[in-house]
Every structure is written in structure tokens, then in C-alpha cells.
Amino acid sequence: MNTSGDAFYDPPAGYESATPGAILGSRQVRVSAFSAVSMNVQAWQLLYRTTDSDGNPHAAVTTVMIPQGPAQPRPLLSIQAAYDAMVRSCMPSYTLTADDPAAPPPSEALLAVSALERGWAVAIPDPGGIDNRFLTPRLMGYTVLDGIRAAQQFAPLGLPGAATRIALTGYSGGGIGSAWAAELHPTYAPELNIAGAAIGAPVADLGAALHSASGRAAGGLIAMGVAAVMNDSPEFSAALDRYVTPRGRSVLRAALVDCANTTVSKNLFLNASDLLTVPLDVVLADPVIAAAITERNRGSAVPTTPLYLFNAVNDEISPIGPVDDLVEKYCAAGASVTYVRDAMPDLVSNHAIVGLTSVGGTFAWLDRVLAGERPEPGCRTTTLASSLDDGAWAAELPDVAQGLARTLLGQALG
The missing domain is CATH 3.40.50.1820 (Alpha/Beta hydrolase fold, catalytic domain)
Incomplete structure (x- = not known):
């Protein structure tokens, strides 16, 4: 703590x-x-x-x-x-x-x-x-x-x-x-x-933000947002893990311990597809993930x-x-x-x-x-x-x- x-x-x-x-x-x-x-x-x-x-x-x-x-x-x-x-x-x-x-x-x-x-x-x-x-x-x-x-x-x-x-x-x-x-x-x-x-x-709407930030200069904020939900919810983390690439796991781990400016500078123009094995819409349709996003x-x-x-x-x-x-x-x-x-x-x-x-x-x-x-x-x-x-x-x-x-x-x- x-x-x-x-x-x-x-x-x-x-x-x-x-x-x-x-x-x-x-x-x-x-x-x-x-x-x-x-x-x-x-x-x-x-x-x-x-x-x-x-x-x-x-x-x-x-x-x-x-x-x-x-x-x-x-x-x-x-x-x-x-x-x-x-x-x-x-x-x-x-x-x-x-x-x-x-x-x-x-x-x-x-x-x-x-x-x-x-x-x-x-x-x-x-x-x-x-x-x-x-x-x-x-x-x-x-x-x-x-x-x-x-x-x-x-x-x-x-x-x-x-x-x-x-x-x-x-x-x-x-x-x-x-x-x-x-x-x-x-x-x-x-x-x-x-x-x-x-x-x-x-x-x-966090889900809409994940889409719109993808591929932009501040795309690293995608990692910050997803890592924040992971930090709150083991259920969300377990559901997400089925869709995350090895690079995605590395980026999300770093986002848990870095400030936003560091995460963004390390991940300029990050695209959601760089982190996932399936399209983002498929991930957001997962019931556990959708519930966690909606709650925010x-x-x-x-x-x-x-x-x-x-x-x-x-x-x-x-x-x-x-x-x-x-x-x-x-x-x-x-x-x-x-x-x-x-x-x-x-x-x-x-x-x-x-x-x-x-x-x-x-x-x-x-x-x-x-x-x-x-x-x-x-x-x-x-x-x-x-x-x-x-x-x-x-x-x-x-x-x-x-x-x-x-x-x-x-x-x-x-």
C-alpha cells in the first residue's frame, strides 16, 4: 500500500x-x-x-x-x-x-x-x-x-x-x-x-475511447485504461488474458507501474490490435469484459x-x-x-x-x-x-x- x-x-x-x-x-x-x-x-x-x-x-x-x-x-x-x-x-x-x-x-x-x-x-x-x-x-x-x-x-x-x-x-x-x-x-x-x-x-464510454484512441499519438492511454480495470477486477483480467498477445501482456504490466506520460511516450500510436489476438469488438463483446467497462x-x-x-x-x-x-x-x-x-x-x-x-x-x-x-x-x-x-x-x-x-x-x- x-x-x-x-x-x-x-x-x-x-x-x-x-x-x-x-x-x-x-x-x-x-x-x-x-x-x-x-x-x-x-x-x-x-x-x-x-x-x-x-x-x-x-x-x-x-x-x-x-x-x-x-x-x-x-x-x-x-x-x-x-x-x-x-x-x-x-x-x-x-x-x-x-x-x-x-x-x-x-x-x-x-x-x-x-x-x-x-x-x-x-x-x-x-x-x-x-x-x-x-x-x-x-x-x-x-x-x-x-x-x-x-x-x-x-x-x-x-x-x-x-x-x-x-x-x-x-x-x-x-x-x-x-x-x-x-x-x-x-x-x-x-x-x-x-x-x-x-x-x-x-x-x-471507455469502450468507445479504446476504439477512438487506437493508432493515435496518445494510444498508450489504451494500456492505462485496460490496466486500471485489470487492477480492480481479477475476473476482468482472467477474461482478457484469453485475448492478449505476449507483447500486450508486457505493455499492460508496464502500465501498472508507470505514470501516464511514460506509458504514452513508450507506446506512441499504439493500436489495440497490437495487444490482442482478435478484433477489439470481439473482446468488448465478452460478457465479463463488457460488464466491467459499462460499470465505469x-x-x-x-x-x-x-x-x-x-x-x-x-x-x-x-x-x-x-x-x-x-x-x-x-x-x-x-x-x-x-x-x-x-x-x-x-x-x-x-x-x-x-x-x-x-x-x-x-x-x-x-x-x-x-x-x-x-x-x-x-x-x-x-x-x-x-x-x-x-x-x-x-x-x-x-x-x-x-x-x-x-x-x-x-x-x-x-
Whole structure:
């Protein structure tokens, strides 16, 4: 469990009897926007009690931050990371605080810089919990919601408890965690004052993603996704083993112990057929495999908080069809959804690029909901030629540049 040798991640004896969100330990930390550039903020890590996918007691760590100066009531933004891995050194709590220059820089730290510049508090949980899971059904939602509960009660942050206005955001793997949290919020943590969730490229159907990513530059994410399900389910692993080539077994073993950037760089343009002895559709039709894939899709519950959901029409990792279907399902059940589709041509765009170009629209929407503005009820879908076209990015760019410059100069944020 504690592969890093850091005892902070070990929950104390008897923690199971604590309530979800209870703080089990805390420590002050230094956080970085890049491996060697510290953010001039106040930061702590909290070990807290949460719930695993089967409803049993579990534990996780979140990294929380506020601007320098006296603690005071302020909104809280929970940023879910696209860590996409199953080892401790890939988790945000490690990459945000690692002194190792080779540690992968957490892109979500750039979002944290913009949020802290606004004077908000920030929480970046390890959605996989202390067992470092990824794609595990429900678990990622529970860890996010309980991380917020822990932050609310952590006195040094100065948050106003149950009155804290909260928003969620995340892209790709972070969008998966944010979507789970938004769906579970009404039943698992209804007391949380979540004003909205900005969710990007949430990979609404894992099976469809395995098809669309095949043969693309980021095809190595196929191995990450399949290995994550193997990590959760011996039944899935046994069923899959009947179809996997020797090379496939080697690639999947490595994916269990590597961070996403390493797996992708080692498997550029990986095709699903490189791993399998039969066509991918045959594998996905296996009843055991199909059940495990379906269990990881969202849409079984409806968020009650307003959503800002965005996805590229030509996204190779989060195909647009299943996201359209998810939005339709949410809307038919009465959810409030602002849905933005980016139609930038595939030749000049990809999953990673839209993750950057959508930042302006995301923060423009988060600004409104965290200021107390509630979006109009109902659903609105907009297809843009590019997410750069809505004007929000031009308005956001000076603030992003200023936050980065202040970080690089070691100046206090916020």
C-alpha cells in the first residue's frame, strides 16, 4: 500500500469508525507549479477517511492551498487531476510536492495558480485513494467529495464550514473524477454547497475511447485504461488474458507501474490490435469484459448542481458521441447543463490542445457560479469553430500570464 515509504499515507488504527471526510492527519507542505518552481502560497496535505467502490471505509490524501496572509472565508475550487495511473509517485499529492526534477509536472497546478490569484482556496485530491486506483467506479467521486468535507473542517484554511461555496473542475481523467463527484453529490454528500461543476472531456464510454484512441499519438492511454480495470477486477483480467498477445501482456504490466506520460511516450500510436489476438469488438463483446467497462461509464445518476461540460467534436480520447448521449441523458432527467462542443478540425487539434483552449471558458463560468450567480435552468448546447472563439480566453490570458509570472518570480499569489 505505502509504496513511497511515506508513513503519512498510512491511516491510523481504528480509522474505519471515523465519519466520511474526517481528518486523520495533516502536514504543511511546499507545492510547485513545476518541479523546481515553488508556489508562494500556504499549503497542507490532509489524510482523510473516505469510502471505496464497495462502500467500505477507505482513506485518501488531498492537497489544499490558500493565498498567503490571514485565513478568511472564501470559495473553494476542487481540481481533479488527470493522473491516469496506479502508483503513488504519479498521484497529485506527490507530483505537487516532489523535489525530484524528473517528477511529471502537474498541469492542474496551472489551474490552481489562476484560482489562487482570484483569492480562492484550492483542493487537489488523490482521486485514487491510498491504494492508487484509476477508473474505479464511484471511488473517484467519494474521494473528491470527502476531500471537500475535510477541507471545510480544516481550521487553518478559514473556510466558512457548510456555507463554503464550492465548485468542481477537471479535464480528461480529471473530468471523470469530477463527473463521478457531481453524480454522487446528491446522495452521498448532499450537505455540500456545490455551486457548479466544470467538466471537460469526461470519457463517457471507455469502450468507445479504446476504439477512438487506437493508432493515435496518445494510444498508450489504451494500456492505462485496460490496466486500471485489470487492477480492480481479477475476473476482468482472467477474461482478457484469453485475448492478449505476449507483447500486450508486457505493455499492460508496464502500465501498472508507470505514470501516464511514460506509458504514452513508450507506446506512441499504439493500436489495440497490437495487444490482442482478435478484433477489439470481439473482446468488448465478452460478457465479463463488457460488464466491467459499462460499470465505469457515467449516467446512472443525475447531478443536481449546474454543469458546464465541454468536449472536442474530434476528440480522440473522449469521443463526442458518448458525451452527447450523456448530456442528453442528464438533460432528459432535468439537469442544468451548459454544453460546449469544440469543432476545431482534427488536423490542428487534439485532446490535449482543447484541454488548454477551453481554460478561458471554464474560468469564465466558474467565476460566475462562485460569485453566487446560478445559471438558468435547463440545457444549452453550443458548437464553436474553436473554444478560442468565445472571447473568454482573450479575457483570461492576461490573468493566466500574470499568475505564471508571479509564480516564476516567487511572488505571493492572490
